[in-house]
Amino acid sequence: MKFTVNGTEQNVDVEDDMPLLWVLREELGITGPKYGCGIAQCGACTVHLDGVAVRSCQVPASSLDGSAVTTIEGLGTPESLHAVQAAWVQHQVAQCGYCQSGQIMQAASLLETNPAPTDEDIDFVMAGNLCRCGTYPRIRAAIHSAAKALNKG
Amino acid sequence: MRYAFVLMFFASTALAAGETVEITPPTAVSPQDGLAAWSRIYEVTSHPRCANCHVGADNRPMWSGPSYGRTRPHGMNINAGESRIGAEYVPCSTCHALRETGANDAHHMAPQVAMNWQLAPVDAEWFGKSSVEICQQLRDPEHNGGRDHLALARHLDHDLILHWAWAPGGGREPAPYGLQDHVNDVLAWGVAGFPCPDD
Numbered sequence: 188m189k190f191t192v193n194g195t196e197q198n199v200d201v202e203d204d205m206p207l208l209w210v211l212r213e214e215l216g217i218t219g220p221k222y223g224c225g226i227a228q229c230g231a232c233t234v235h236l237d238g239v240a241v242r243s244c245q246v247p248a249s250s251l252d253g254s255a256v257t258t259i260e261g262l263g264t265p266e267s268l269h270a271v272q273a274a275w276v277q278h279q280v281a282q283c284g285y286c287q288s289g290q291i292m293q294a295a296s297l298l299e300t301n302p303a304p305t306d307e308d309i310d311f312v313m314a315g316n317l318c319r320c321g322t323y324p325r326i327r328a329a330i331h332s333a334a335k336a337l338n339k340g
Numbered sequence: 341m342r343y344a345f346v347l348m349f350f351a352s353t354a355l356a357a358g359e360t361v362e363i364t365p366p367t368a369v370s371p372q373d374g375l376a377a378w379s380r381i382y383e384v385t386s387h388p389r390c391a392n393c394h395v396g397a398d399n400r401p402m403w404s405g406p407s408y409g410r411t412r413p414h415g416m417n418i419n420a421g422e423s424r425i426g427a428e429y430v431p432c433s434t435c436h437a438l439r440e441t442g443a444n445d446a447h448h449m450a451p452q453v454a455m456n457w458q459l460a461p462v463d464a465e466w467f468g469k470s471s472v473e474i475c476q477q478l479r480d481p482e483h484n485g486g487r488d489h490l491a492l493a494r495h496l497d498h499d500l501i502l503h504w505a506w507a508p509g510g511g512r513e514p515a516p517y518g519l520q521d522h523v524n525d526v527l528a529w530g531v532a533g534f535p536c537p538d539d
Contacts, residue, residue, distance in 0.1 A: 226446065226448050226449045226450070227434075227435035227449065227450040228415075228416075228448065239431060239433070239434070240430075240434055241433070241434050241435075241437065242434060242435050242450075245435050245436075245437050245444070245449075245450055245452070246437050247437070247439055249439075249440065250437065250438065250439065250440070300427070300428070301428075308429070310417060311417055311418075311419045311429040311430070312429050312430055314416050314417030314418075315416035315417070315418070315430060315434070315435075
């Protein structure tokens with residue numbers, strides 16, 4: 188199946204039921220998305236599929252043809268961070284960091300649809316992304332900061 | 341608003357193309373037999389495989405039934421929003437991806453079907469409702485999408501997400517009877533004049 192990852196065309200020959208997370212990590216060597224649970228319970232594998240956050244462990248390769256995937260590697264660059272990534276640095280959100288690529292991708296998706304989320308909005312959207320270090324207060328603060336930065340243009 | 345008997349979750353590759361359903365209404369059904377058919381229909385509509393996604397205006401799907409332990413709202417603080425597909429927060433499709441071949445019958449996995457996951461409309465709130473309440477709602481064209489019994493049967497035939505209720509996989513208890521039995525009961529109930537227990 189042919190699709191793009193972070194703007195680069197990819198053509199992979201894998202079983203139809205291989206999850207996107209496996210395609211990314213094992214076939215393409217893109218290891219920003221993390222394996223946490225494999226059953227959509229933790230959010231560590233979150234990427235954008237055609238602009239919408241999805242759990243890549245749940246997306247079958249058979250559905251990828253013609254789609255555009257964005258991972259944490261393609262959200263921003265070290266020279267030009269995405270506003271969410273910049274806010275993550277500003278607030279020093281990460282502790283162990285394992286869940287953070289999924290958190291950032293989910294947060295970026297949230298701000299695409301809701302440019303000024305309330306705490307309640309954030310809790311509705313981010314509750315499916317677990318952080319065993321308990322960085323939730325910093326995640327929420329960083330999302331508010333990123334929202335303000337994006338709204339300033 | 342289009343009425344959809346949206347049911348929760350999925351499994352089994354057999355559902356990819358959907359189960360074949362025959363829509364053959366009986367020529368005549370007595371009120372007594374019609375009420376018996378309704379009784380079975382209520383067993384289906386009140387079953388967790390159906391009712392968990394037939395929730396009210398709070399837009400919160402439920403987790404209930406033998407495989408879920410205690411009854412509680414869907415984990416992860418899920419709110420499907422007024423869109424009923426989660427567009428305002430986390431889309432259902434974030435985890436319940438559309439899968440043409442059908443899959444995800446492992447325990448605790450997000451079920452997937454060859455159709456977009458969604459809640460039923462608020463008009464079709466069934467969770468925690470009595471037999472009388474659901475019966476009156478389901479026979480009322482103002483609350484069932486303007487459907488007669490034949491249209492209700494066709495709806496059960498066409499919308500593959502509904503088929504999942506009888507083959508949910510993942511250790512989940514299926515809805516009672518079977519899809520064809522349920523269609524037959526809907527047809528019989530309609531031919532009998534949609535009798536409800538409080539008539």
